[in-house]
Amino acid sequence: MWRQVLARLGASLVVAWGSITVAFLALHALPGQVEDILAGDLDYPGLREAIAAEWGLDRGIGEQYVAFVTRIASGDFGMSYELRQPVTDVVASQLLPTVYLAATAGILAFSIAVVLATLTSGRGRVARRIASIVELTFASTPVFWIGILLLMVFSFNLRWFPVSGAEGWRSLVLPAITLALPTAGLLTQVLRDAIEKTLDQPFVTTLRARGLSERQIRVQHVLRHAALPMMTLGGWIIGGLLGGAVITEKVFGRPGLGTTTLNAVLSHDVPVVLAVVLLAAFIYVAASTILDVLYVIIDPRLKAQ
Amino acid sequence: MSKAAISISIPQPLVDIEGLTVHFGHADGGRPVVEDVSLIIHPGECVALVGESGSGKSVTARTLLNLAGNGARITARRFRLAGEDAMRFDAARWRRVRGREIGLVMQDALVSLDPLRSIAQEVGEVVTNAGLLRGRREIEERVIDTLARVGIPDPEIRSRQYAHELSGGLRQRALIAAAIAAGPRLVIADEPTTALDATVQKQVIDVLSRRVRDEGVGLLLISHDLAVVAEIADRVHVMRAGKVVESGPTAEVLSRPRHVYTRQLIAAVPSATSRGTRLSSARVDFEAASGSGDEDGQPQPIRIIRDPLPPRPVVSGEVVLDVASIGKRYRRRKGVGGGRETFVALDDVSFTVSTGEVVGLVGESGSGKSTCAKIILGLLKPDTGTVRLLGKPWSDIRESERRALRSKLQYIPQDPLSSFDPRYRVSDIVAENVWGLSRKQTLEHIVWLLDQVGLDSGFLDRYPRTMSGGQRQRVAIARALAAEPALIVCDEPVSALDISIQAQVIDLIGELQSRLRTALLFISHDLGLIHHVADSVLVMKDGRIVERGPVDDVFFHAAHDYTRTLLAAVPGPFAAS
Numbered sequence: 001m002w003r004q005v006l007a008r009l010g011a012s013l014v015v016a017w018g019s020i021t022v023a024f025l026a027l028h029a030l031p032g033q034v035e036d037i038l039a040g041d042l043d044y045p046g047l048r049e050a051i052a053a054e055w056g057l058d059r060g061i062g063e064q065y066v067a068f069v070t071r072i073a074s075g076d077f078g079m080s081y082e083l084r085q086p087v088t089d090v091v092a093s094q095l096l097p098t099v100y101l102a103a104t105a106g107i108l109a110f111s112i113a114v115v116l117a118t119l120t121s122g123r124g125r126v127a128r129r130i131a132s133i134v135e136l137t138f139a140s141t142p143v144f145w146i147g148i149l150l151l152m153v154f155s156f157n158l159r160w161f162p163v164s165g166a167e168g169w170r171s172l173v174l175p176a177i178t179l180a181l182p183t184a185g186l187l188t189q190v191l192r193d194a195i196e197k198t199l200d201q202p203f204v205t206t207l208r209a210r211g212l213s214e215r216q217i218r219v220q221h222v223l224r225h226a227a228l229p230m231m232t233l234g235g236w237i238i239g240g241l242l243g244g245a246v247i248t249e250k251v252f253g254r255p256g257l258g259t260t261t262l263n264a265v266l267s268h269d270v271p272v273v274l275a276v277v278l279l280a281a282f283i284y285v286a287a288s289t290i291l292d293v294l295y296v297i298i299d300p301r302l303k304a305q
Numbered sequence: 306m307s308k309a310a311i312s313i314s315i316p317q318p319l320v321d322i323e324g325l326t327v328h329f330g331h332a333d334g335g336r337p338v339v340e341d342v343s344l345i346i347h348p349g350e351c352v353a354l355v356g357e358s359g360s361g362k363s364v365t366a367r368t369l370l371n372l373a374g375n376g377a378r379i380t381a382r383r384f385r386l387a388g389e390d391a392m393r394f395d396a397a398r399w400r401r402v403r404g405r406e407i408g409l410v411m412q413d414a415l416v417s418l419d420p421l422r423s424i425a426q427e428v429g430e431v432v433t434n435a436g437l438l439r440g441r442r443e444i445e446e447r448v449i450d451t452l453a454r455v456g457i458p459d460p461e462i463r464s465r466q467y468a469h470e471l472s473g474g475l476r477q478r479a480l481i482a483a484a485i486a487a488g489p490r491l492v493i494a495d496e497p498t499t500a501l502d503a504t505v506q507k508q509v510i511d512v513l514s515r516r517v518r519d520e521g522v523g524l525l526l527i528s529h530d531l532a533v534v535a536e537i538a539d540r541v542h543v544m545r546a547g548k549v550v551e552s553g554p555t556a557e558v559l560s561r562p563r564h565v566y567t568r569q570l571i572a573a574v575p576s577a578t579s580r581g582t583r584l585s586s587a588r589v590d591f592e593a594a595s596g597s598g599d600e601d602g603q604p605q606p607i608r609i610i611r612d613p614l615p616p617r618p619v620v621s622g623e624v625v626l627d628v629a630s631i632g633k634r635y636r637r638r639k640g641v642g643g644g645r646e647t648f649v650a651l652d653d654v655s656f657t658v659s660t661g662e663v664v665g666l667v668g669e670s671g672s673g674k675s676t677c678a679k680i681i682l683g684l685l686k687p688d689t690g691t692v693r694l695l696g697k698p699w700s701d702i703r704e705s706e707r708r709a710l711r712s713k714l715q716y717i718p719q720d721p722l723s724s725f726d727p728r729y730r731v732s733d734i735v736a737e738n739v740w741g742l743s744r745k746q747t748l749e750h751i752v753w754l755l756d757q758v759g760l761d762s763g764f765l766d767r768y769p770r771t772m773s774g775g776q777r778q779r780v781a782i783a784r785a786l787a788a789e790p791a792l793i794v795c796d797e798p799v800s801a802l803d804i805s806i807q808a809q810v811i812d813l814i815g816e817l818q819s820r821l822r823t824a825l826l827f828i829s830h831d832l833g834l835i836h837h838v839a840d841s842v843l844v845m846k847d848g849r850i851v852e853r854g855p856v857d858d859v860f861f862h863a864a865h866d867y868t869r870t871l872l873a874a875v876p877g878p879f880a881a882s
Contacts (some may be wrong), residue, residue: 202416206483208372209409210431211400221419299421300467 004303005293012289017069019281023274024068028061040268042081054079072278082269090260091275098257101248102241104172105179109237112180113187117226118218120188121195131188138185143244147178147251164253175252179244183237190233194226201225227298234291235284242280317388319491319523320346320369324382327364327373338377339365340547344525348490351517351524353538353555355531355570357803361547362527366493369525370407371399387490405435408484410513412496414476418468418483425464428452428483435487451482455512473670474505478512485516491523492516498533502669502830503874510537529804531574535559543567572609573808575837577860582611583815584808584837614812615819618661620840624696625792625824626658626681631690631700633676633848650676651687652848658792661822665839665856667832667871673848674828678796681826682716683707695791712738715785719797721777725769731755731780732765738787754783758813775806782813792824800831811838832871836860844868 030037035051052058055078056067071078077087120131138146154174155163162171198204199222207217246258257276264272296302327339339361346352354362367373369386371394384391386402394402403409408431411417418427428448438444445464452460455478468476477497484492494513498506514537516522528534534541535555542552543564551564562568572587579587587609633651651673658664668674679685681692683699692700694710715738718724725734735751742750752762758779769777778798785793795814799807815838818825829835835842835856842859844852844867852865863869 202411202413203419205367205372206409206411206417206480207419209370209403209407210483211403211405211434212430213400216434221422224421300423301420301469 004296008289008292012285015285016282019278019285020069020072021065023278024065027270027274038081038270040082040270047081051081077275077278078271080264080269080272082264082267082272087271087275090272091257091279094255094257094260095279097255098242098245098249100172101175101179101254101256102238102245104176105183105244106237106241108176108180109183109187112184113191113230114223116184116188117191117195118223121192121218122199128192131192135185135188138181139189140185141182143178143182143247144251146181147175147248150174150178151251171252171254175248175254178251179241179248182244183240187230187233187237191226191230194229195222198222198225224298228295231291231295231298235288238284238287239280242283316348318345318347318385319387320344320525321383321385322381323384324380325365325368325384326380327361327368328378328380329374329376336547338547339368342542342544342547342549344542346491346523346525348523349517349521350540351514351526351538353526353528353534353541354544355528355534355541356544357529357570357805359546360544362544363495365544366495366525366527367409369491369493370403370409372403372409401435404431404484404489405437405487406489407491407493408487408489410477410481410484410492410494410497412499414471414480415468415473417480418476420468423465423467424448424452424471424479424482427468428464428479428486431483431487437487447486448482451486452479455479455482455485456508457482472505473501474508477501477505477509481509481512485522489522491525493525493527495527496529497526499528499530503832503871504669506533507874513537531559531571531804543570568609570804572611573804574833575808575811575831576833577836577857579611579837581617582613583812584611585805585812586612587808614815617819617840618822620662621660623660624657625660625662625694626826627693627696628654628656628677628681629691629693630655631677631680631687631692633673633680633685633688649848651680653690654845654848654850655690656843656850656853658824658826660791660824662841663818663825663827663839665835665842666826666828666845667830667835667842668845669830669871672845674845675796676848677845678794678826678828682714682794683711712740712788713791715788715790715793717778717781717785717793717795717798720801721781722769722774724781725777727768727770730766730768731760731772734769734780735784735787738784751783751787754787755780757786757817758783759809773806774802775810778802778810779813782810782817786817786821786823790823792826794826794828796828797830798827799834800829814838832860844871 027034027037033048034055034057035048038051038055039047056064059067075088077091079085080087080090083090116131116135120127151163151174154160161174165171195218199217204217204222207221212220242257245256246261248254249256249258250262257279260272261276263269264276322342322344325339325342325344326337328337342361342365344352344365354365356362364373364377368377368379371379371391373379379392381392387406391402418424422430425445425448428451429444432438432444432447438447448464449460452464457463457475457478463471463475463479468479471479481492481494481497492513497513498509501509510533513524513526517524517537524537526534526538538555540553541555541558542549543558543562543566544550545566551558551562551567558567559571562571569587573584575584588611630653631651632649632653635648635650637646637648654673654677656664666674666677676685680687680700683692683704687700690700691698694714697710699707699710729737732748732751735754736747739747739750748765751765755762755764760776760779760783764772764776764780769780772780781798798814799810802810811834814825817823825838827835827839839856841854842856843850844859844865846867852859852863852868859868860872863872
């Protein structure tokens with residue numbers, strides 16, 4: 001098994017290196033001078049020369065590539081000329097609020113899915129139909145719309161939660177729910193389908209014949225089987241949460257990577273955009289590596305292969 | 306014999322059911338699935354329910370656990386489990402019955418044990434759940450002890466493994482261990498040996514019968530296999546369409562069946578004595594078996610008469626398939642995390658099949674039968690040796706060159722459902738093998754082919770999933786015949802079918818073979834079936850052919866130990882003919 005884990009880690013390093021290479025190629029493939037692209041909307045005497053010196057643009061392309069990879073690998077994403085700050089500082093200061101939001105939303109979505117799917121799977125037709133309609137509604141409603149509705153009801157009318165900002169847990173409640181609902185809707189559908197498929201398996205009859213209650217069967221056996229297809233969605237979910245965070249942060253006026261990214265894109269702050277894109281790629285790679293290892297832990301049949 | 310007499314002479318029955326009826330669906334929902342079934346099982350007794358699919362035998366058995374399925378409505382004049390009125394049991398009481406008082410062993414442990422949990426977890430769960438033992442060590446000891454009781458060697462090692470890591474026989478024993486770990490007085494075994502090789506089947510039956518003989522548990526055996534029933538059951542109930550049509554001591558029911566259906570079932574089993582006859586035509590010779598329909602008198606063992614098949618074609622010297630010392634090796638990983646070892650799947654296998662000849666290939670799973678079939682079908686390249694088809698090179702040429710000869714070699718699989726495109730209609734499936742005709746001619750030809758296999762033109766637009774197993778196998782035969790092949794490879798073509806359907810399909814294959822002189826390579830684990838259909842037989846073990854010759858020579862005077870083991874594992878004949 002450790003061999004498989006090591007192989008996965010090696011593969012994920014290759015993917016990370018590949019994404020750095022793609023970022024480098026994209027930067028050089030764009031029409032126009034690299035220093036113009038990196039400068040964005042800014043223009044003052046000496047800026048282009050300073051950028052060219054910092055990025056070593058006078059050197060050969062191969063040398064530049066090696067320098068680029070080395071720099072990124074050591075965690076140095078260069079300067080944001082727009083913000084006059086190292087990119088790493090910009091991203092690091094904004095990463096935490098986003099991670100809080102995405103993690104809370106992810107855990108919330110996962111919990112909702114497990115509880116709802118376990119309760120509604122294999123039940124009567126009416127209960128299933130209702131649950132299915134609710135999930136489909138949430139899965140297909142845009143995040144900003146849910147956010148605006150929640151704001152109107154719970155902040156403007158009921159005044160239970162703050163309208164914007166990131167102070168304390170109360171400011172996290174509405175954004176987390178907003179971000180979690182579409183994901184929860186989809187996860188519940190996938191999970192219930194998987195639970196029902198598993199409940200049709202012959203071994204469930206064996207479990208019933210052992211005197212286990214329906215709840216024991218679902219919690220102790222079936223959920224583990226049903227977790228496998230849900231994990232396949234894991235990478236997609238992380239992408240969805242990160243993407244959704246950008247919009248959610250804007251709607252609720254929260255600081256975070258989403259707001260930073262949006263501002264960077266609008267002001268053509270290419271070094272920051274580049275860093276965010278690479279960061280997203282790394283998170284994606286790390287998540288799918290962890291999921292692959294989890295697969296083997298959950299399903300011992302994969303160990304043999 | 307009065308019932309009072311029974312209850313005095315022997316201890317209380319584990320199961321005492323009278324007039325059991327099970328309905329599904331609405332209150333007025335038509336015919337019951339189980340109708341008016343009575344069943345008594347005593348400790349130390351094995352009672353068998355036999356019948357074909359849909360006969361209600363499994364529903365009857367699951368009703369004893371109140372697991373007949375969603376929406377099952379159960380009525381009975383008497384339904385007592387170990388003396389208690391089961392009609393009054395609530396959900397909690399039923400859960401105490403399950404596992405602790407009645408254990409269930411199902412078919413195919415690979416899917417009947419939770420594949421994500423170790424054997425120890427699976428066997429231990431029933432003990433923990435029944436609340437019998439609490440301590441971790443005690444449970445572990447019970448698990449090891451139970452695994453040892455069902456004859457699993459190295460139980461400590463096996464208990465840490467998962468179902469997929471065990472062989473079929475060990476896995477099935479682990480399933481039995483999980484069923485008996487909490488010490489139930491009654492074990493229900495639902496097709497416990499189906500899908501197992503003959504020698505493994507024998508071991509599993511031994512494990513079950515030891516529970517009955519040595520530990521005095523009651524065993525309810527559900528099977529479609531009369532041979533297994535004959536081996537182990539004290540009494541048998543024959544079920545058909547939800548009703549028990551005949552019941553009594555096993556030896557008597559099987560040797561002197563009274564009901565027409567029982568006779569059909571027995572007579573439809575292929576064996577040495579049924580060679581050259583139509584299995585589905587079997588009936589009892591009433592003149593020889595005088596009084597065999599009556600209740601009184603001591604009837605003679607029945608005599609079965611069958612109509613003959615058309616005479617077999619003369620086997621000509623024209624060789625269709627020439628397999629010359631083919632071999633195949635695989636590199637596979639040795640155990641968990643270990644190095645690699647070479648696994649010999651096929652070693653120096655040679656044989657020929659001539660026009661009009663039926664060659665049987667027998668062996669247990671893992672013996673190399675499937676590898677051999679794949680190489681002959683040109684789906685796998687042999688490492689050594691060559692295969693020639695109709696005198697031309699076959700195994701050592703490219704697929705594009707093979708295509709011209711492909712139609713001469715056809716294949717009938719075990720389960721046609723998974724080998725048909727589910728979105729193809731019957732006409733599309735058969736049409737795949739019909740070339741060079743106009744659309745109208747093609748359709749006419751397909752109708753003619755379907756007629757040959759006993760299907761009318763109403764099947765043209767049917768989809769495979771809407772058809773029964775026997776009908777699907779007929780379509781598979783029609784598709785094979787459409788190509789006008791010189792050789793058909795039949796891979797366990799009837800082993801998924803009920804016995805009476807099996808008889809019809811074998812008759813059809815036999816009849817068509819006689820008429821068309823097509824050469825057949827017939828692969829099966831069923832020695833009786835091979836003896837019925839084949840001219841000569843190849844016995845395969847560990848990738849080698851260990852014995853070969855005309856069927857009668859090999860099966861009546863087996864020279865090799867392995868052939869004898871195989872033959873000994875086949876439960877003995879139970880019906881005179």
